[in-house]
Amino acid sequence: MSDASLAAQPRRHRPMMAELNILLVLVGISLTFEILGWITQGQSFLGNWQRLSIMILQVSVVGIIAIGVTQVIISGGIDLSSGSIVGATAMVSMSLAQAAGYERAVYPALTGLPVLVPLLVGLLFGLLCGIINGALIAYTRIPPFIATLGMMVTARGFAKWYTKGQPISFPSDSFAAIGKGMMPVVIFLVVALIFHVALKYTRYGKFTYAIGANPQAARVSGINVERQLVKIYAVAGLLSALAGIVVAARGLTAQAGMGTMYELDAIAMAVIGGVSLTGGRGSILGTMIGMVIFGVIISGFTFLRLDAYYQEMIKGVIIVAAVVADVYRQKKRKKV
Amino acid sequence: MLDRTGAWQGEFILEVDNITKEFPGVKALDGVQLKIRPGTVHALMGENGAGKSTLMKIIAGVYTPDGGEVRFAGQPLSVKTPLDALNSGIAMIHQELNLMNWMTVAENIWIRREPLNRLGLVDHGRMRQMTADLLGRLNIRLDPDAQVSDLTVAQKQMVEIAKAVSYNSDVLIMDEPTSAITEAEVEHLFAIIRDLKSRGIGIVYITHKMNELFEIADEFTVFRDGKYVGTHPSSSVTRDDIIRMMVGREITEMFPKIDCEIGETILEVRNLTLPGVFHDVSFNVRKGEILGIAGLVGSKRSNVAEAIFGVHPAPLGDILIDGRHARITCPSDAMAHGMAFLTEDRKETGCFLILDCLENIQSALITRGHVKNGFLDQKTITAKAEEMAATLRVKTPNLFERVENLSGGNQQKLLIARWLLTEPRILILDEPTRGIDVGAKSEIHRLITGLAAQGVAIVMISSEMPEVLGMSDRIMVMHEGHVSGFLNRDEATQVKIMSLAAK
Numbered sequence A: 001m002s003d004a005s006l007a008a009q010p011r012r013h014r015p016m017m018a019e020l021n022i023l024l025v026l027v028g029i030s031l032t033f034e035i036l037g038w039i040t041q042g043q044s045f046l047g048n049w050q051r052l053s054i055m056i057l058q059v060s061v062v063g064i065i066a067i068g069v070t071q072v073i074i075s076g077g078i079d080l081s082s083g084s085i086v087g088a089t090a091m092v093s094m095s096l097a098q099a100a101g102y103e104r105a106v107y108p109a110l111t112g113l114p115v116l117v118p119l120l121v122g123l124l125f126g127l128l129c130g131i132i133n134g135a136l137i138a139y140t141r142i143p144p145f146i147a148t149l150g151m152m153v154t155a156r157g158f159a160k161w162y163t164k165g166q167p168i169s170f171p172s173d174s175f176a177a178i179g180k181g182m183m184p185v186v187i188f189l190v191v192a193l194i195f196h197v198a199l200k201y202t203r204y205g206k207f208t209y210a211i212g213a214n215p216q217a218a219r220v221s222g223i224n225v226e227r228q229l230v231k232i233y234a235v236a237g238l239l240s241a242l243a244g245i246v247v248a249a250r251g252l253t254a255q256a257g258m259g260t261m262y263e264l265d266a267i268a269m270a271v272i273g274g275v276s277l278t279g280g281r282g283s284i285l286g287t288m289i290g291m292v293i294f295g296v297i298i299s300g301f302t303f304l305r306l307d308a309y310y311q312e313m314i315k316g317v318i319i320v321a322a323v324v325a326d327v328y329r330q331k332k333r334k335k336v
Numbered sequence B: 001m002l003d004r005t006g007a008w009q010g011e012f013i014l015e016v017d018n019i020t021k022e023f024p025g026v027k028a029l030d031g032v033q034l035k036i037r038p039g040t041v042h043a044l045m046g047e048n049g050a051g052k053s054t055l056m057k058i059i060a061g062v063y064t065p066d067g068g069e070v071r072f073a074g075q076p077l078s079v080k081t082p083l084d085a086l087n088s089g090i091a092m093i094h095q096e097l098n099l100m101n102w103m104t105v106a107e108n109i110w111i112r113r114e115p116l117n118r119l120g121l122v123d124h125g126r127m128r129q130m131t132a133d134l135l136g137r138l139n140i141r142l143d144p145d146a147q148v149s150d151l152t153v154a155q156k157q158m159v160e161i162a163k164a165v166s167y168n169s170d171v172l173i174m175d176e177p178t179s180a181i182t183e184a185e186v187e188h189l190f191a192i193i194r195d196l197k198s199r200g201i202g203i204v205y206i207t208h209k210m211n212e213l214f215e216i217a218d219e220f221t222v223f224r225d226g227k228y229v230g231t232h233p234s235s236s237v238t239r240d241d242i243i244r245m246m247v248g249r250e251i252t253e254m255f256p257k258i259d260c261e262i263g264e265t266i267l268e269v270r271n272l273t274l275p276g277v278f279h280d281v282s283f284n285v286r287k288g289e290i291l292g293i294a295g296l297v298g299s300k301r302s303n304v305a306e307a308i309f310g311v312h313p314a315p316l317g318d319i320l321i322d323g324r325h326a327r328i329t330c331p332s333d334a335m336a337h338g339m340a341f342l343t344e345d346r347k348e349t350g351c352f353l354i355l356d357c358l359e360n361i362q363s364a365l366i367t368r369g370h371v372k373n374g375f376l377d378q379k380t381i382t383a384k385a386e387e388m389a390a391t392l393r394v395k396t397p398n399l400f401e402r403v404e405n406l407s408g409g410n411q412q413k414l415l416i417a418r419w420l421l422t423e424p425r426i427l428i429l430d431e432p433t434r435g436i437d438v439g440a441k442s443e444i445h446r447l448i449t450g451l452a453a454q455g456v457a458i459v460m461i462s463s464e465m466p467e468v469l470g471m472s473d474r475i476m477v478m479h480e481g482h483v484s485g486f487l488n489r490d491e492a493t494q495v496k497i498m499s500l501a502a503k
Helices: A017-041 A049-074 A082-095 A116-140 A144-162 A173-179 A183-201 A203-213 A215-220 A225-251 A262-272 A284-303 A308-335 B052-059 B082-087 B105-110 B124-137 B153-166 B183-198 B210-216 B239-247 B301-308 B331-336 B346-350 B357-362 B378-391 B408-420 B438-453 B465-471 B494-501
Strands: B014-023 B026-036 B041-045 B067-072 B075-077 B090-093 B171-175 B202-206 B219-224 B227-233 B265-274 B278-286 B290-295 B316-321 B339-342 B426-430 B457-461 B474-479 B482-488
Touching (some): A049 A183, A049 A203, A049 A225, A049 A284, A082 A144, A173 A183, A203 A215, A203 B105, A262 A308, B026 B041, B090 B153, B219 B239, B265 B457, B346 B408, B357 B378, B378 B408
Parallel strands (some): B171 B202, B290 B474
Antiparallel strands (some): B474 B482
């Protein structure tokens, strides 16, 4: 055969570049708080183990959702329903988790059930919501924004209707244990590890990236795009439900309004973590760094005794800045 | 090879028999046939719209046929999805690139077939090795870990080819595989094809390029207007025979062309070049003249029109209007010079489908003037729009009808009305009658020749041979971004045009 070499070899793909960039942002923000801490408070921001663990605890519930949302966004979609699924699942699972003999229980005949019952029913509920999202998107071809917006409103309505707006309380000790202490962090880490592996080392992950990068190419490569989309949204629903169970267990009560705006925080974490809203790019590791950036900002502002209002404003600026930075990085890459 | 089909010993590996496919309003394929022998390259030839790509998409499971049968190794083949086709041993390189950006070369090639380790996880090491082996065997020098978004178009095309080969299929379909690659890579591709041939694979090769046909193909089949014309061994025919088969239709339509006085040059284009797209395009159009531009898909005719109108300006070369240099960086510059441009795809780049007729007609007019005290002078605009719609006989209950409810022909008339309201001196028409019925077609033809008679200089890009021949005073033929020749009205024939268009 002729040796028709293809002159210019492209640069070798450096897989962790994007994550490294975000990590630098995280280090920069943390150091800023550290310096401001010494100047204004006379103490260290990072050198306080308790503060750091509370910081992670605060964001780990939304972090669980962000893992599911990350794979949805990588596939080129969006999930607005996660916060509402948190609220609805919290209600459903708590109603089956009430302590034995509690007279004002939602189902007086169903108190003191083994913890597996509320856990499984809650997870199944979220899975079902996710499957509905996925099936609508894959088979009716309505945009993910609309399908999940519908689920967002419907699930929130369901949560309110479930007890006509009444909160549900008094869970069994074993259910409460799901949210105790650092349990949410542990659950988050396990979920993150599973999905890090799933996205990087399984066909499930490869298909997800492929669909986000070029759905037509995925189809002609023989991938069943519709089925894969249903799976992706089902997983997102399942993880939202898990977050709902953790929130309810931790608060020892479930309210219909739980999880409001979580979907947007989760999307923001993913976006700050370098997950591209046009699909095909991003990683669990990136989202995890994005989540920690969120945590640092929240606890940093509290530490500096600044108004919570500033937090929100800075958060908004960082979300936009992260995407602008990403667009510029892509442009630069093209030119080289 | 052929282990899936066991002891199969027939003559043809793939047989297409009497396939018919209809799209709304068009019969894309009308009882065509195609028979592929193992270990040969079979070229499929035809003009634009002859139905080649449609048939390939049917074989690859992208479309389902309305009638007829495809047999693979003697057995009827039913493919409903691309996966079915791959599983039955048919791989395809599509005309457009189908790669996943942001993923690596290795991931793109082995998607859905990734090697797994004992834990069921993707074995990246082995996948890299498999890719290196495959690329090595095909002599393609690419890093398996390179990200596809960083590759050049030619490199991407080579990845597509490697991916198609990796399926180890019995039939490989290549739809215009050389449209994006250079001479050296074409040689490389042919070396790969010869190797595949020697291993007994049947190859369907779709091309517009005559010289490629004689270099690589053993047999060829010609389609014309969705119909089967014939199959011959490529050793027994000449280039001219094939061209005659491709264009051999009777021209029965009558064109209302009026011979009118042709005046001085209005538009002159000198050495216009958009690197990598078209090169050294020079022509001029005179007052009252209709210049037809003919060429096959990939001849970049539309790109030239877009460059002149400032949609994608070309960095090199000159555009002169009335003998003076014109700097055109965007469409409004072009409009200021009296140009109008009817785009190729009326649904994508022409109409505002969900807006009403009036909004569609006035959109070009209101970019200039017609404002009173900061408000649109709607009364005058509406009056002009109504008059123009009536002149062009746009069939609509009133101007408040949504454009999507109009027929294709009326949409096209509406778009012409939009541009005529700007009173252009130079009118560029890109496929002015594509996909519209015969009646509307001849009305538009009458309109075009009438405009020329009024002294408008007209540039008309058309893929319909009779239209080009019937309407043009002069014909410019393009081939892959270059002007390959000019023909005067009295000397132009279908065969001459096709010889210039398909080098």
